Amino acid sequence: MxxxxxxxxxxxxxxxxxxxxxxxxPDRFDETPCPDCENGYSPQAQNLYDLWYGKIPFDPASTGSTPWRHDSPAVRAFAERNLSNAPDYYGTGESALRREAQRLADLFNAGWSHHLSQEDVDALVAGGRLYDFTHYVVPGKGWQPKDSVVTPTAAEVNEWSLRGMGHDSINAHVVIKARCEREGVEDTCSTCKGHASLEKYEGQRAEAEAWExxxxxxxxxxxxxxxxxxxxxxxxxxxxxxxxxxxxxxxxxxxxxxxxxxxxxxxxxxxxxxxxxxxxxxxxxxxxxxxxxx
Known part of the structure; x- marks a missing residue:
């Protein structure tokens, strides 16, 4: 760009x-929003989506995870970076560091994305995600699989999620879909089949896909x-x-x-x-x- x-x-x-x-x-390709979902998920999957992003109350214990604390090394390191990058905003000194670390811990404890279970991690590895753990970068060749892949632990992945970019929306979808499968429930909306919208006329979606x-x-x-x-x-x-x-x-x-x-x-x-x-x-x-x- x-x-x-x-x-x-x-x-x-x-x-x-x-x-x-x-x-x-063209506007003629705009479909009608689905009346029964927000983004193509079933009610059960939507609930998991909201838990992932902390839109509804989440308890780390529900996945067997330990809540983050202000003195958790990964949280403290995150807070130190914030203070270093913007001392005029966050303040300086140990009290400011503890205050920011506690704010971050509360934020990280509010969502499922920072408290995956081992089953969630296994689903991500099986889905070809978590390259930081299963691959390494070779100059000129990009990501290459490790000769011997050891599935990371949930604790390792949860700490990793606090660094860099963390999980993206694809990871969220993989974990939500896998959990729905484990619990024997549908992950997509039965009304729109996961599109989050309905065609205004038959063949509208095909026309939109063919448009150039x-x-x-x-x-x-x-x-x-x-x-x-x-x-x-x-x-x-x-x-x-x-x-x-x-x-x-x-x-x-x-x-x-x-x-x-x-x-x-x-x-x-x-x-x-x-x-x-x-x-x-x-x-x-x-x-x-x-x-x-x-």
């Missing part, structure tokens, strides 16, 4: 910063587009690439200004990410990054 150059007609007049209509799925976006018309003009959203123009249309580069490097663009040679290199490349973060340079826009010497 970032910026790209598009060749459009010189008289192309689509509004700036407005997503191109051809990139948006339509690019804007092509032409001789040069225009800068953002790709952070579905895609919209962010510059006027120019007759030449040099004109677009001149606009990008104009001083009046303020903090969005880039040197002319960098702008031209970006145009030649045709695309740049939103931004790039490196230890040596810090954060810089993607357009600036394309001008770096390799």
């Amino acid at each position: 970032g910026r790209e150059v598009r060749r459009v007609p010189v008289d192309f007049d689509w509004p700036l910063n407005k997503v191109w209509e051809g990139f948006l799925s 976006p339509i690019d804007p018309p092509t032409g001789d003009g040069w225009q800068l587009w953002e790709t952070v959203s579905e895609g919209s123009p962010v510059s006027p249309v120019f007759v030449t690439a040099d004109d677009l580069a001149g606009w990008m490097s104009a001083p009046e663009r303020g903090d969005r200004w880039v040197p002319g040679d960098v702008a031209r290199k970006f145009i030649d490349d045709g695309w740049a990410p939103t931004g790039v973060l490196t230890p040596g340079r810090g954060y810089q826009s993607g357009v600036e990054a394309v001008g770096w010497d390799n």
Whole structure:
């Protein structure tokens, strides 16, 4: 996601910063919300979903887990990071650290996601999740399975969930589905079959799946587009690439200004990410990054 150059007609007049209509799925594909569920889950699975995210009261003992405390090493480490990153907000010193650690412990104890049982962990491993435990990264090859995989314990996974990104929505779905299977209940809504919506007419969903976006018309003009959203123009249309580069490097663009040679290199490349973060340079826009010497 970032910026790209598009060749459009010189008289192309689509509004700036407005997503191109051809990139948006037509309203006729909007289905009717399911009257019996929120997100495609059965009532039993919805209850588990709410427990996972702490939307309803949760007791760690229900999964055989031990509640987190303010002095649990993983919780204290999390609190220390918060104080280090924002001392003006969290305060400093042992009292501030204990206060923040207690807040975090209460937060982590409120949801199932930080208190999995061993059966939950087994389901994640069987579902090809928890790569941090079952795989390792090989430069140039990505994630590779370990020669000898040992299923992590629930305690290990629960502590891991407090670090980094933790569990995502896929992990939640895998664990909820597995528990429903163990308890002999359906995990999907019987009304919508898990879609969370109903077709307004027969074949609507198939039409939506077959729909493909339509690019804007092509032409001789040069225009800068953002790709952070579905895609919209962010510059006027120019007759030449040099004109677009001149606009990008104009001083009046303020903090969005880039040197002319960098702008031209970006145009030649045709695309740049939103931004790039490196230890040596810090954060810089993607357009600036394309001008770096390799």
